[in-house]
Each structure stands twice: as C-alpha cells, then as structure tokens.
Amino acid sequence: MAALASIRRRPDKIEIINQLLLPHTIEWLEIDTIEQAHDAIKTMKIRGAPAIASLASLEFAQDLSRALKESPPPSYLSSPEALQAHVTKTLDFLYTARPTAVNLGTATRRLKGVLQSSIGAGKAPKDIAEDLIEEGKKIDDEDLGRNKEMAKWGGEWLVKEVQKAGGSGEGLNVMTVCNTGSLATSGYGTALGLITYLHETGKLDRAYFTQTAPYHQGSRLTALELQTLKIPSTMIVDTMVGSLFQHHKIDAVAVGADRIARNGDTANKIGTYNAAVLAARHGIPLIVVAPVSTVDLDIPDGSHIPIEQRPAIEACVVRGALYPISDNLDANGNKQQAAVMITPEGLDGIYNPSFDVTPAELISAIVTEKGVAVKGADGKFDLSEITGTA
Known part of the structure; x- marks a missing residue:
C-alpha cells in the first residue's frame, strides 16, 4: 500500500489530513488562509518539523498567488517596501505557531532571504511575489527526495555497524x-524512513515504537503508518x-529531531531523552535522523533550544474512538471521536513540555541527507560535513 500523506496539493488549494482524528477518522481539511495554517500547526492538526515547514511555505505561496490575481491588487503589492513589510509580518506570524521546530524558522528565513535578494535586484513587486511563490513551493518539493537520501545513509550505516560487531546486518530490530x-x-519520513528503508531492503525483522504520551503520536500515527506499509511492528x-x-x-x-544544536545536542519529542539514557x-x-534544515549552527548547545510548553489539558485527556466501535458511527459512517479526562479536576500543577533535549554524548550518529556524522577522537561531533558548511 502507498504511504500516508500529510499534505495534499491541488492546483488551486491545499489540504492537510487532520492528525488529531487519526487513526480512526480520515478527514482532509482545506487550508485557505495564513490564519488557518497557523492554527493547524499550533493545534497539531499537522505536526512534524518538516511537515509544518512545508505547510507554512505552501500556504504563504498560495496566499501570494491569490493576491496576484486580485483586481484591484492589494495595497501591499504597490511597492517593494510595502510588500516587504507585509511578507515580514506574515512570516513572523507563521513562525510563532511552533517555535521549537527549527525547520519552520529555516523556511521563514529562507523566504526572507529571497525577498531581500529580489528587492536588491530592483525587481517590481509582482516579480518579487512570483520569486517568493516559487521558493515556497520548492521548500515542500525538496523534502521527499532528501528523506529518502537520509534514510539510505542511516540504514546503511547501521548495517555496517552491526557487521563490525560480528553480526550479519540482517534481521535487525529498531x-x-x-x-x-x-x-x-x-513523504517517506526521517527516522521512520530509515526503518522503511531497512524493511524495503530486507534487513529489518521488526520495528518497535513507543506510544509517546501524552499526545500518543506513536500509538495513533506511527502504528497506522507501519500497518499501512505492512512493516512488522510492536x-x-x-x-x-x-x-x-x-x-x-x-x-x-532511531529518532527524528526538531532542532539539533552545533555540538549535536538534539531536541525531539518528549520521552526521547529517557530512551537515550536507557539505550546508553x-x-x-x-541514531538521530533529520534534514540539514534541522541543524541550527547558530546555537552552541541544547541549553539554547526553546522548549515549547503545551496546554495542560493535553496531559489530562486521551483521545480516540468510542468503543464498541460498531455502535458509535456518525451520520457519515465514521467512528465517533471522544476525549476522555483521566485526571481529577483542579490539579495544582501540570508539567507538559512538548520536547526534551538529548545530550550529544548519548547520541551515536547524526544523519542528514548529506551523510552521517559520528563523534571524533575528542568525543565531539563535527556537523560541518553533513550540513554542507565544511
């Protein structure tokens, strides 16, 4: 079966699959405005650092495309200065949706860079807007190919490491x-892409995945993807x-990353640090698997990574379909969704960070689409070769 998709691009619209309702209901939401894209990212209807960067970039491009077709055109297309003010405000707003994921910041900075270059070249507002539209679409287009590259790099590295230790490199459990x-x-994925690559090349025995409380992205989403791809899993x-x-x-x-500091410290979904300590x-x-855009060379270590604190209610409820399923279908035949409170009312305090930071010392390899970085003799990572900054 084909892999699931998070974003569906049409000639005149963008749709996302509502991940809050998965795995029981498949609902595609049309994203028509910048505000809707911001809300979808902030409320986690779409999540995953690369995916939210893609949605933000695509909706930004769609918004400008529609503006170019308006008659009369909006005032911000009257001059390069007006367009610059509008674009900067829009991109800054999109970035506030989820600040920990560096891909979103990388995408907005990249679009701002195109804006400055086009203005510096003396282009008219319409031409500047077209440059930005092209760049926004390109940010999304590049993701699938680089995912397959990093999955291959990481998968082959693991096979060789197992063989070095005397194993066959087959029947792997990840x-x-x-x-x-x-x-x-x-498309394809980062850490799950590595698992998929091992499965496709006949090297994988079984994938194991955590439920990943409190939002249960593992039991809701990874479970569905592995089931769809027919990959043996537990x-x-x-x-x-x-x-x-x-x-x-x-x-x-194998884990993904929302931000990797210059020294290799990595922010990822809460629970990753626990797993890293136990793995050590x-x-x-x-193995951390993430695109180059996730590496933030501007910060020296993990202490500089902003950690998003999620609403307390998310740690107090579980979401799912009402059971028994057959008795709880809506008018369209879909399984009805429910959010059930599992804590007493009025708890004094709830600690609900969305991410934790795994120190570089606990990480064996960092993989991007450009290759694999391992610690040198000094016990430190040099990420220059896998970021293209060497």
Missing part, C-alpha cells in the same frame, strides 16, 4: 519514538523501554 514518517514530512508503552532493552535484542534506536545503559546505538 525502536523509534513519536512519529517521523510520511505524516510528519512530505507497540510499547513509554515506561516499557527499559524492559524491552533487557529482554529483547534491539539493534538501534544497554549499549544500543541512538
């Missing part, structure tokens, strides 16, 4: 956290990671 597949990207509760490592042969933990205890390599 655990992952959260969701890093097609639903989190424009779900575990987050607190079972240590037990899994004690009693089963796990060859690697059991001698299991931890």
Whole structure:
C-alpha cells in the first residue's frame, strides 16, 4: 500500500489530513488562509518539523498567488517596501505557531532571504511575489527526495555497524519514538524512513515504537503508518523501554529531531531523552535522523533550544474512538471521536513540555541527507560535513 500523506496539493488549494482524528477518522481539511495554517500547526492538526515547514511555505505561496490575481491588487503589492513589510509580518506570524521546530524558522528565513535578494535586484513587486511563490513551493518539493537520501545513509550505516560487531546486518530490530514518517514530512519520513528503508531492503525483522504520551503520536500515527506499509511492528508503552532493552535484542534506536544544536545536542519529542539514557545503559546505538534544515549552527548547545510548553489539558485527556466501535458511527459512517479526562479536576500543577533535549554524548550518529556524522577522537561531533558548511 502507498504511504500516508500529510499534505495534499491541488492546483488551486491545499489540504492537510487532520492528525488529531487519526487513526480512526480520515478527514482532509482545506487550508485557505495564513490564519488557518497557523492554527493547524499550533493545534497539531499537522505536526512534524518538516511537515509544518512545508505547510507554512505552501500556504504563504498560495496566499501570494491569490493576491496576484486580485483586481484591484492589494495595497501591499504597490511597492517593494510595502510588500516587504507585509511578507515580514506574515512570516513572523507563521513562525510563532511552533517555535521549537527549527525547520519552520529555516523556511521563514529562507523566504526572507529571497525577498531581500529580489528587492536588491530592483525587481517590481509582482516579480518579487512570483520569486517568493516559487521558493515556497520548492521548500515542500525538496523534502521527499532528501528523506529518502537520509534514510539510505542511516540504514546503511547501521548495517555496517552491526557487521563490525560480528553480526550479519540482517534481521535487525529498531525502536523509534513519536512519529517521523510520511505524516510528519512530505513523504517517506526521517527516522521512520530509515526503518522503511531497512524493511524495503530486507534487513529489518521488526520495528518497535513507543506510544509517546501524552499526545500518543506513536500509538495513533506511527502504528497506522507501519500497518499501512505492512512493516512488522510492536507497540510499547513509554515506561516499557527499559524492559524491552533487557529482554529483547534491539539493534538501534532511531529518532527524528526538531532542532539539533552545533555540538549535536538534539531536541525531539518528549520521552526521547529517557530512551537515550536507557539505550546508553544497554549499549544500543541512538541514531538521530533529520534534514540539514534541522541543524541550527547558530546555537552552541541544547541549553539554547526553546522548549515549547503545551496546554495542560493535553496531559489530562486521551483521545480516540468510542468503543464498541460498531455502535458509535456518525451520520457519515465514521467512528465517533471522544476525549476522555483521566485526571481529577483542579490539579495544582501540570508539567507538559512538548520536547526534551538529548545530550550529544548519548547520541551515536547524526544523519542528514548529506551523510552521517559520528563523534571524533575528542568525543565531539563535527556537523560541518553533513550540513554542507565544511
């Protein structure tokens, strides 16, 4: 079966799959405005660092495309200065939707760079807008190809590492956290892409994935993707990671990233740090798989990564379909959704960070579409070769 998609591009509209309703209901939402794109990202109707950067860029491009067709044109197309003010305000607003994911910031900075270059070249507002539209679409187009590249790099690195240790490099078991597949990207995926690559090349025995509380991106989304791709898999509760490592042969933990600092410290979905500590205890390599755009060379280490604090209610409820399913279909035959409170009312405090930071010392390899970085003799990462800045 074909992989699931997070974004569907039509000639005159953009649609996203509402990930809040998965896996029980497939609902495509049309994104018509910048405000709708911002809301979809902030409320996690779409999530995954590459995917939210794609949606923001595509809606930005769509918004400008519609403006060029208006008669009379909007006032911000009257001069390069007016267009610059409008574009800057729009991109800054989109960035506020989810600030931890560096891909979104990278995309907005890239679009601002095109804006400045086009203005510097003395272009008319219409031509500047067309340059920005082309760049916005390009940001999305590039994602699928680079995902396949990094998945191949990471998969082949793992096979060689297993063979170095005396293994065959086949029948591999890989655990992952959260969701890093097609639903989190424009296709194929990052860490889940590595697992998919191993499956496609006959090297994988089984994928293991955590539920990833409190939002359950693993049990809702990764489970659905692996099932769709017919990849043998086993779900575990987050607190079972240590037990899994004690009693089963796990060859690697592969995770994605929302931001990677210059020294290799990595922010990823909450629970990744826990898994990394346990993997280190059991001698299991931890592989971070993410596009170059996720590497933030402007910050020295993980202490400079902003950590998004999610609304407390998200840690107090579980979402899903009412059970028994057959008795709870809506008028269209879809399984009805429910959010069930699992905590007492009025708790004094709820700690709900969306991400944690895994120190570089716990990471075995960092993989981008440009290659694999491992720690040198000094125990430190040099990310220049895998970011194209060498």
